[in-house]
Amino acid sequence: MNRFVLYTAALLLSATSYAGAQAPAAATLRCEYLERPLGIDALHPRLSWRMQDDRPGARQTAYLVRVGTDSMALGKQSIWNSGRITGSDIRCTYNGPALQPFTKYYWSVTLWDQYGKPGTTAVSSFETGMLDAHQWQGAWISDHADVDLKPAGAFRKVFTAKKTIRTARAYLAAAGLYELYLNGQRIGDHRLDPMYTRFDRRTLYVTYDVTAQLQAGENAIGVLMGNGWYNHQSTAVWDFHKAPWRNRPAFCMDLRITYTDGSTEVIKTDESWKTSLSPVVFNSIYTGEHYDARKEQNGWNTPQFNDSAWHHPYYRSMPSNHLVAQALPPVTQAETLIPVGLQRFNDSDYVYDLGRNIAGVSQITLDGPAGTVVRLKHGERRYASGHVDQSNIDVHYRPKDSTDPFQTDIYILNGKGPETFMPRFNYKGFQYVEVTANHPLHLQQQDLRAYFMHSNVQPAGHISSSDTMINKLWWATNNSYLSNLFGYPTDCPQREKNGWTGDAHIASETGLYNFDGITVYEKWLADHRDEQQPNGVLPSIIPSNGWGYEWGNGPDWTSTIAIIPWNIYLFYGDSKLLADSYENIKRYVDHITEISPDGLCSWGLGDWVPVRSKSPVEFTSTCYYYADVTILAKTAKLLGHPADYAQYSALATKIKNAFNNKYLHRDTHQYADGFQTELSAALYWGLVPDNEKPAVAANLQQRVAKDSFHLDVGLLGTKSILNALSENGYAQAAWQIASQRTFPSWGWWIRNGATTLLENWPLDAASDISRNHIMFGEIGAWLYKGVAGIYPDEKAPGFKNVLLRPHFVQGLDHFEAQHEGPYGNIISSWKRTDNGIAYTVTIPANSTASITLELTNGQQVYEHGKALGSAFNKPAGTYTFDIH
Numbered sequence: 078m079n080r081f082v083l084y085t086a087a088l089l090l091s092a093t094s095y096a097g098a099q100a101p102a103a104a105t106l107r108c109e110y111l112e113r114p115l116g117i118d119a120l121h122p123r124l125s126w127r128m129q130d131d132r133p134g135a136r137q138t139a140y141l142v143r144v145g146t147d148s149m150a151l152g153k154q155s156i157w158n159s160g161r162i163t164g165s166d167i168r169c170t171y172n173g174p175a176l177q178p179f180t181k182y183y184w185s186v187t188l189w190d191q192y193g194k195p196g197t198t199a200v201s202s203f204e205t206g207m208l209d210a211h212q213w214q215g216a217w218i219s220d221h222a223d224v225d226l227k228p229a230g231a232f233r234k235v236f237t238a239k240k241t242i243r244t245a246r247a248y249l250a251a252a253g254l255y256e257l258y259l260n261g262q263r264i265g266d267h268r269l270d271p272m273y274t275r276f277d278r279r280t281l282y283v284t285y286d287v288t289a290q291l292q293a294g295e296n297a298i299g300v301l302m303g304n305g306w307y308n309h310q311s312t313a314v315w316d317f318h319k320a321p322w323r324n325r326p327a328f329c330m331d332l333r334i335t336y337t338d339g340s341t342e343v344i345k346t347d348e349s350w351k352t353s354l355s356p357v358v359f360n361s362i363y364t365g366e367h368y369d370a371r372k373e374q375n376g377w378n379t380p381q382f383n384d385s386a387w388h389h390p391y392y393r394s395m396p397s398n399h400l401v402a403q404a405l406p407p408v409t410q411a412e413t414l415i416p417v418g419l420q421r422f423n424d425s426d427y428v429y430d431l432g433r434n435i436a437g438v439s440q441i442t443l444d445g446p447a448g449t450v451v452r453l454k455h456g457e458r459r460y461a462s463g464h465v466d467q468s469n470i471d472v473h474y475r476p477k478d479s480t481d482p483f484q485t486d487i488y489i490l491n492g493k494g495p496e497t498f499m500p501r502f503n504y505k506g507f508q509y510v511e512v513t514a515n516h517p518l519h520l521q522q523q524d525l526r527a528y529f530m531h532s533n534v535q536p537a538g539h540i541s542s543s544d545t546m547i548n549k550l551w552w553a554t555n556n557s558y559l560s561n562l563f564g565y566p567t568d569c570p571q572r573e574k575n576g577w578t579g580d581a582h583i584a585s586e587t588g589l590y591n592f593d594g595i596t597v598y599e600k601w602l603a604d605h606r607d608e609q610q611p612n613g614v615l616p617s618i619i620p621s622n623g624w625g626y627e628w629g630n631g632p633d634w635t636s637t638i639a640i641i642p643w644n645i646y647l648f649y650g651d652s653k654l655l656a657d658s659y660e661n662i663k664r665y666v667d668h669i670t671e672i673s674p675d676g677l678c679s680w681g682l683g684d685w686v687p688v689r690s691k692s693p694v695e696f697t698s699t700c701y702y703y704a705d706v707t708i709l710a711k712t713a714k715l716l717g718h719p720a721d722y723a724q725y726s727a728l729a730t731k732i733k734n735a736f737n738n739k740y741l742h743r744d745t746h747q748y749a750d751g752f753q754t755e756l757s758a759a760l761y762w763g764l765v766p767d768n769e770k771p772a773v774a775a776n777l778q779q780r781v782a783k784d785s786f787h788l789d790v791g792l793l794g795t796k797s798i799l800n801a802l803s804e805n806g807y808a809q810a811a812w813q814i815a816s817q818r819t820f821p822s823w824g825w826w827i828r829n830g831a832t833t834l835l836e837n838w839p840l841d842a843a844s845d846i847s848r849n850h851i852m853f854g855e856i857g858a859w860l861y862k863g864v865a866g867i868y869p870d871e872k873a874p875g876f877k878n879v880l881l882r883p884h885f886v887q888g889l890d891h892f893e894a895q896h897e898g899p900y901g902n903i904i905s906s907w908k909r910t911d912n913g914i915a916y917t918v919t920i921p922a923n924s925t926a927s928i929t930l931e932l933t934n935g936q937q938v939y940e941h942g943k944a945l946g947s948a949f950n951k952p953a954g955t956y957t958f959d960i961h
Contacts, residue, residue, distance in 0.1 A: 116206030116284025253326025272564030299378025303502030447492025506571030631681025650875020865894030913961030
C-alpha cells in the first residue's frame with residue numbers, strides 16, 4: 078500500500094473517530110457580555126457563547142437559541158426560538174416577543190460541529206430590570222437643599238413582610254454615591270455605585286438580589302448617601318463645584334418583593350422614610366473622607382432602632398430624563414495589600430509603605446481616647462526625611478481653606494475600644510500612607526491594609542518572557558490601566574481622576590488585549606454621546622461639567638469617538654457600538670472638515686510631554702483626522718451606507734494628498750523634520766504612499782539608531798513608534814527601544830522601582846510627574862503585536878481569524894502571549910532551541926489563523942518534519958513549528 082493510500086486512510090479513520098466522539102457544548106454564555114446579569118434594560122439583548130471543543134479543526138456549523146421563562150421547558154415552551162441557523166456565529170440578538178420587566182429569562186444554545194453533530198445544550202439566564210422609566214414607583218428623595226452642607230445623609234425605612242418571600246430585588250438609582258443596607262447588613266461588594274455619568278443627561282440604576290437579607294416580619298432598609306461627582310465640594314481647576322447639575326445627593330428606590338403565593342409588593346421611597354445626618358461629616362471623591370465616630374448611631378439601619386429624632390425627607394425632581402440600568406462590572410476591592418514597611422517618627426506620626434502604587438483606599442484599626450483626631454495622608458512619594466510628599470500630585474487642587482486636605486482622610490475616635498475605619502465614598506492614588514494624630518497612638522504594621530480598587534473587568538491576556546524587566550513592565554502597565562478604570566477610563570487616580578480622551582484611546586488596545594472591557598467602553602461611549610455638542614464638538618474630558626470644550630479637544634484627543642468603537646469591532650466582532658456612534662462620528666468628522674477646508678487640521682494639543690523633539694500640531698492632528706475619516710468610511714460600508722462610504726473615502730484621499738504635499742519630502746523620503754513621531758505616525762496611520770513605505774521605514778530605523786534606540790516622542794508618538802517599526806520590517810529596532818533600561822525609556826522607570834507607568838520620562842521633571850498615568854501605555858499592547866504577533870483580522874473580526882505574525886527578536890530566549898478572545902484562548906509562544914526557533918500556537922475552536930513567519934538566512938519552517946512556506950493558514954488546534 079503506497080503512502081498516499083495510507084495517508085488517506087488515516088484521515089478517514091481520524092474523521093470517523095472525531096465524528097463519533099462526544100460532540101461539543103457551548104460554554105461561557107453571556108448576555109450583554111455579562112454572566113447571568115440582573116436588571117438589564119436592553120430590549121434586544123445580545124446573547125453570546127464559545128464553542129468548547131478540543132479537537133483539531135473544531136468548528137461550529139450551526140446553532141439554535143431558545144429563550145423562555147421556565148428553565149426546564151425551554152425545548153417545549155420557549156417564547157423565542159431562533160431556529161437552526163447555519164454558520165459559525167457565536168452571538169445572536171434576541172428578536173422575540175417584547176421582554177417583560179422584572180422577569181427572569183432562561184436561554185439555551187445548542188451547537189452543531191463540523192460533522193453536523195449537535196452538542197449538549199447549555200443553559201444560562203438573564204433578568205430584566207425596569208425596561209421603561211415609567212415602571213418606577215418610588216419618588217426621588219433627599220434630606221436637605223443645601224449643597225454646601227458637609228455631613229452625608231442617612232435614610233431608613235421599616236416595613237413588615239407578612240408572607241413567605243420567594244424573591245426580592247432592590248432597584249436603586251442615585252444622583253451621588255450610596256451604600257445600601259438591609260437589616261444592618263451591607264448589600265453587595267460594589268464600591269462607588271452608581272458609575273459616574275453626565276448626571277443631568279443620563280442616570281444609572283443598579284439591581285441587587287436581596288432575597289437572602291430579608292426576613293419574615295419587620296425589616297429595615299438603610300441608605301447612606303455620598304457626594305461623588307454629583308455634589309463636588311472640593312475646589313480644583315476644572316470647577317466641578319460649579320457643575321450645572323450640582324445638588325444635594327438624592328435617590329430613588331423600589332424594593333420589589335415576590336411572595337410564594339405569586340403576589341408582589343413594592344417598598345418604595347416616599348415621604349414616610351426617615352433621615353438624619355451621619356458620622357460621615359465630609360466626603361469628596363477628589364480629596365478624602367472625614368468621619369466622626371462619636372456621632373455614630375448604632376443600629377440605625379436595623380428594625381429596632383428608635384428613629385423618633387429623625388425627620389422625614391422631601392421630594393426632588395429626577396436629575397435627568399434618561400434613567401437606565403448600569404450594565405458593566407462594578408468597582409470592587411479587587412486586591413488586598415499588606416504594608417511591606419512601617420516607619421515610626423514618634424508616637425503620633427507613622428508612615429506605611431505598601432511596596433507598590435495603587436488606586437484605592439486604606440483601612441486602619443485604631444485604639445485611643447475619644448476625640449483623638451487621626452489624619453491619613455496618601456501619596457506616591459516620600460521626602461528624603463521619610464514623610465509623605467504630595468507635591469507631584471496636588472498641582473491642580475485649589476483649596477479654599479485648610480479643612481479639606483488633599484488625599485487625606487480624617488477620623489475622630491469614639492474611644493470605645495479598637496475602631497476600624499475605611500472611607501466609603503472616595504478613592505486615591507498612593508503607595509504611602511502617613512498617619513498622624515493629636516494624641517499618642519501605638520500602631521503596628523498589621524494595623525493598616527489597603528485595597529486596590531477598579532472596575533472588576535476579567536483578565537483576558539498574559540505575557541511571560543525570558544526578560545524579567547519586560548515581565549515587570551507588562552505588570553506595571555496593567556496596574557496603571559486598572560488604576561484608571563472606574564466605570565470610565567481616567568488619566569490618573571490621584572491628581573485628576575478625569576476621563577481624558579487622548580490617554581484613553583492611546584491605551585485602549587492595551588486594555589482590550591489584557592482585559593474584557595467592552596461593557597466599560599460601551600458605557601463610556603454613551604457618555605460621549607451625552608456630551609457631544611450639536612455641531613459635533615466633544616470635550617477633552619468625558620464625563621465633563623462643561624470644562625474641556627475649549628481646550629485639549631482636537632482630533633488627537635477626542636478621536637475616541639471613532640477609534641474606540643472601531644477597536645471594539647476588531648476585538649469583539651460586534652458592530653453595535655459603531656452603529657450606536659455612527660451619527661456622532663459623522664458630526665465630529667464634519668466639524669473638523671468645516672474648520673479644515675484644505676484637508677489639514679491644526680486643532681489639537683499635539684505630541685504631549687515629548688522627550689525632546691516636538692512635532693507640529695497640524696502634523697499629528699491631521700494624522701488623527703485621517704484616521705477618523707478612514708474609520709468612518711469603513712463603518713459606512715459595514716453598516717450599508719454607500720453614499721457616505723463614497724463621500725468619506727474621497728475625503729480620506731483628499732486629506733492624504735494634502736498631508737503628503739506639505740510634509741513628505743519625496744527626494745529624501747522624510748516627513749517634516751524627520752523626527753520619530755513624524756515618520757512613525759505617518760506610517761502607522763496609513764498616510765505614507767505604498768511606493769514610499771520602504772524608504773520612509775528605513776529612515777525611521779536610521780532615526781532611532783541615531784537616537785541610540787531611545788525614545789524621542791511624546792504621547793502620540795508612543796502609539797506609533799514601536800508599531801511602525803515592527804510592522805514595516807524593523808522589529809529588532811522596535812525591541813531595542815522597548816527593552817531599553819536607560820533614560821529615556823519604559824525600562825528606565827522599571828529600573829528605578831516603578832510599579833505603574835509614569836507621566837513623564839525624567840524622574841525629576843518639574844511638572845507632569847504623576848507616578849500612575851496610563852497615557853504611555855501602548856507598550857502593553859505592542860508586546861502582543863510586535864513580539865507575539867497576535868492581531869485581529871479586519872476581514873474576520875473578533876479573532877474569528879487570528880493573524881499571527883511573531884518576531885523572534887534578538888535579546889529574548891523565549892516569549893509567550895495569551896489572549897482570551899471571543900472564541901477562546903489564543904496562544905503565541907516561541908523559544909530558542911539548539912537548531913533555531915520552536916514556535917507553538919493555540920487557535921481556539923471555531924476560529925482559524927493566518928500565520929506569517931519572518932525567516933532569515935535561508936531558514937525553513939517545518940511541521941512534524943514536513944517543510945512549509947513562510948505563510949500558511951491553520952484551523953483550530955495546537956501546533957508546533959520548527960524554524961531553522
